[in-house]
Amino acid sequence: MRKLKLIWDFKGPEGIKIAEHHAIHLKEFIEAENYKNLTTGFEALNEFHAIAFLITPEEQMRPLRDALKPHRGQVAE
Structure with missing residues (x-):
């Protein structure tokens, strides 16, 4: 079962705290x-x-992506 990583990027001096x-x-x-x-x-x-991230099985990705609006995604390692 493939897992995907949904990612939200936060940049700047406060990026770590925001993530x-x-x-x-x-x-x-x-x-x-x-x-x-x-x-x-x-x-x-x-x-x-x-970054903040959420790792999900591929079959659950679409409803999570649509609800949470990540900046990007990738296959989880």
């Missing part, structure tokens, strides 16, 4: 909507670019 906060909202969404088998978090790519 961390966005990951909290993603976790709240997952719990409120009773989704299973999803992973969320954030990652600092450098001091001015961070």
Whole structure:
């Protein structure tokens, strides 16, 4: 089963804090909507670019993408 990573990019001096906060909202969404088998978090790519992400099985991607409007996506490693 292929997994996809939905990604939100945050840039600038506050990017890491914003990505961390966005990951909290993603976790709240997952719990409120009773989704299973999803992973969320954030990652600092450098001091001015961070991402929040959600990893989902491919078959659940479309409703999540449509509801959450990620900036981009990729196959999860």
